[in-house]
Amino acid sequence: MSQRISIEEILHTYEKNRLANKRILQERKEEIYAKIPRVEELMTEKKLSYLDIAKRRISKDVPEDTCQEQSNTRLLTEEIKGLLLEAGYPEDYLEPIYTCQCCKDTGYVGLEKCGCFMEQIIQSLYLQSNLSNILLKENFDTFSFEYYNKKKTSDREFSPYDNIVKVVEKAKAFVQAFEDEKNNRGNILIYGETGLGKTFLSNCIAKELLDKKHTVLYLSANELFETVLGGYLMQQKKELEELYKYVYNCELLIIDDLGTELNNNFVSSQLFEIINKRELTGRSTLISTNMSMVELRGRYSERIMSRLIANYTIFNIYGDDIRYQKRKKAIHSNYTG
Ligand SMILES: [Zn+2]
Secondary structure, eight states: OOSOOOHHHHHHHHHHHHHHHHHHHHHHHHHHHHHOHHHHHHHHHHHHHHHHHHHHHHTTOOOTTHHHHHHHHHHHHHHHHHHHHHTTOOTTTTSOOOSOTTTTTSSEETTEEOHHHHHHHHHHHHHHHTHHHHHHHSSTTTOOOTTSOOSOOTTOSSOHHHHHHHHHHHHHHHHHHHHHOSSOOOEEEEEOOTTSSHHHHHHHHHHHHHHTTOOEEEEEHHIIIIIIIIIIIISOOGGGHHHHHHHHHSSEEEEEEETSSOOSHHHHHHHHHHHHHHHHTTOEEEEEESSOHHHHHHHSOHHHHHHHHHHEEEEEOOSSOHHHHHHHHHHHHHHHO
């Protein structure tokens, strides 16, 4: 999410939808009027009748025959429908076309933003972050275990391989819990050094949930604290309001790379707010970090740590840097053939 979400751009897509739908309707009218001229007469009559009602409303000259007028337009509508059906068209073929029936392509239902507005914000977020492309490549089907060593070292209970197998199993169980539970779906903290597949694993979970139409917001710690929270709360950027709300309302919030953001009181208090409020409202959070538990404890407040330990399933991923292994492999295959 390198750019800000532009509300104007989203409103512009509504404008485009309205125009496109109007054009389709216009083409339909031309088609029908050519085939069934009587429909054009009826449509004109209907329009005049509406105009008449409107005019009387404005001039507050509300005569007893307004009801009469209204039933007149109803009759005209019925006749049009009949003619359309007779000719093999759907009866609403000449009714206004809306991409979203709820808000009639205005983005608003009364004073509230329509659900489709939120969808557009999320979509533009994903397009900007390129997440949709990444998720095609990084999902449970493409997760590779081959880079995790099967040899156990003395300081660990499990080999990196046995460990990651368990972690992936638990990650899948987490996704499943989203289907089975409305609340109490749980939270995840993934920690381990860089290059061990933490982000890849978060992407797997994100993809699975997005495919099942759950709402997922994926932000790096930097984007979350600096761009969204800092932008909205400190710099008063109104256009970030929806996104700010979404940090609290989405079903899964993924905070990637916690610990890479600037360290200050604002971050610490906001992180607590997020963890705490999302927990209270039964929404899930996934945090990934390169920091060890000891480092986290040193960096964030005790109240944050106690929440994490009490309410998060903790995955520790360890092994040898996958990126380094891949590079080595690439060099090796270059030499051997
Ligand atoms: Zn809508």
